[in-house]
Amino acid sequence: MYNKILESFLKLSAWCSDREFKGYDPYDGLNSPFFRALPGISKNRFARLVWIQGFKKSPINFRPVFGIKKDYNPKALALFLSSYATLYKAESRKEYLDKIEFFAGKILEVATPGYSGQCWGYNFDWESRAFFLPKYTPTIVVSSFVANALLDAYEIIPDDRFLKAARSTCDFILKDLNRTWDDQGNFIFSYSKFDNSSVFNASLLGSRLLARISSITGEPELAAEAKKSVEYVCSCQKADGAWGYGKLPFHQWIDNFHTGFNLECISDYMKYSGDNSYTQNLERGLEYYVNTFFTPEGVSKYYNTSIYPVDIHAPAQLVVTLSRLGRFGQYRELIDRVLGWTINNMQSPKGYFYYQVSKHYTVKIPYMRWSQAWIFYGMSTYLLSAKSDVAGH
Numbered sequence: 001m002y003n004k005i006l007e008s009f010l011k012l013s014a015w016c017s018d019r020e021f022k023g024y025d026p027y028d029g030l031n032s033p034f035f036r037a038l039p040g041i042s043k044n045r046f047a048r049l050v051w052i053q054g055f056k057k058s059p060i061n062f063r064p065v066f067g068i069k070k071d072y073n074p075k076a077l078a079l080f081l082s083s084y085a086t087l088y089k090a091e092s093r094k095e096y097l098d099k100i101e102f103f104a105g106k107i108l109e110v111a112t113p114g115y116s117g118q119c120w121g122y123n124f125d126w127e128s129r130a131f132f133l134p135k136y137t138p139t140i141v142v143s144s145f146v147a148n149a150l151l152d153a154y155e156i157i158p159d160d161r162f163l164k165a166a167r168s169t170c171d172f173i174l175k176d177l178n179r180t181w182d183d184q185g186n187f188i189f190s191y192s193k194f195d196n197s198s199v200f201n202a203s204l205l206g207s208r209l210l211a212r213i214s215s216i217t218g219e220p221e222l223a224a225e226a227k228k229s230v231e232y233v234c235s236c237q238k239a240d241g242a243w244g245y246g247k248l249p250f251h252q253w254i255d256n257f258h259t260g261f262n263l264e265c266i267s268d269y270m271k272y273s274g275d276n277s278y279t280q281n282l283e284r285g286l287e288y289y290v291n292t293f294f295t296p297e298g299v300s301k302y303y304n305t306s307i308y309p310v311d312i313h314a315p316a317q318l319v320v321t322l323s324r325l326g327r328f329g330q331y332r333e334l335i336d337r338v339l340g341w342t343i344n345n346m347q348s349p350k351g352y353f354y355y356q357v358s359k360h361y362t363v364k365i366p367y368m369r370w371s372q373a374w375i376f377y378g379m380s381t382y383l384l385s386a387k388s389d390v391a392g393h
Helices: 003-016 045-057 074-090 092-108 140-156 161-174 200-219 219-233 255-274 280-294 313-322 334-348 368-390
Strands: 178-180 187-189
Touching: 003 334, 003 368, 074 092, 074 140, 074 161, 074 368, 092 140, 092 161, 140 161, 140 200, 161 200, 187 200, 187 219, 200 219, 200 255, 219 255, 255 280, 255 313, 313 334, 313 368
Parallel strands: none
Antiparallel strands: 178 187
């Protein structure tokens, strides 16, 4: 299976490189100059939401028709940066160093100014059920992924710019984001400065970064703040080990890859902080995750209650989650089965991966962030973990 995954990865890598890592996104519909020119409608929240969802759900890519252009996405840049740092750990090749330099430099160029620390947002206006965020409005998710990627780069190339920027992101998280508190003095970070949402995986991504920076710079107060957020999220874990997406009434679904985020971040928090208080939460969550979201055939279910749509994000996150938890060897058969099905059913002969497989049709639009960057990250993690697994035996 290793050779099959390597061959698949090389085809994907060539496809992404040929397109200079620029592409479309499922949520970039509001980048359409046609829509922005519609008087009144472009300012209507419901119209924006319908417009975005129309592009997101359509199996036909209408973006070129409506003037939406391919672009760099800061989160995609972060995923590619982390991937090349991972590849370099597996094999010290100059081309990987060059890619690390390229992506790190590009990331530093596209930071959003005007906040307490370095931060990043998506390259499109985004309307959700909870809030509207204009293009490049920084969020805890994008900023945390970028800062972590810069730390991954820093481990390979000790450029102080990378560490300084990542440390600065902690100031954005601690000073600019809102908090929702519980009765015990614990809290959950908001998604952005302009909302009060309570999304579990988003807050944990910020907490993971705080703990990681604390382990590098020796600032215990950062880990102490991270603990309050981890404590809050773990207190919301269900008896069977699952988490809903968040606290809001319309955030009560339970899905595959956000569960993987939660587990990865809790595990990393404990590793970086030395605080192992959440081992039982992690074990319950992991058991629920691997037993709920993957079929015997290797299909990655989206929800705990249904398979469809099969989303490329889920198999990618499976590899990352189990590798970060140190369980790659234990679950190698599961990982191989899932990636095997994904390659057979979701990779184009051209090399890129499809977005989603629904019950009646497949969305084959080659999204760069959501699809290519994520499976690129998952496969690069697989290549390093498989090499380490062999060495460990």
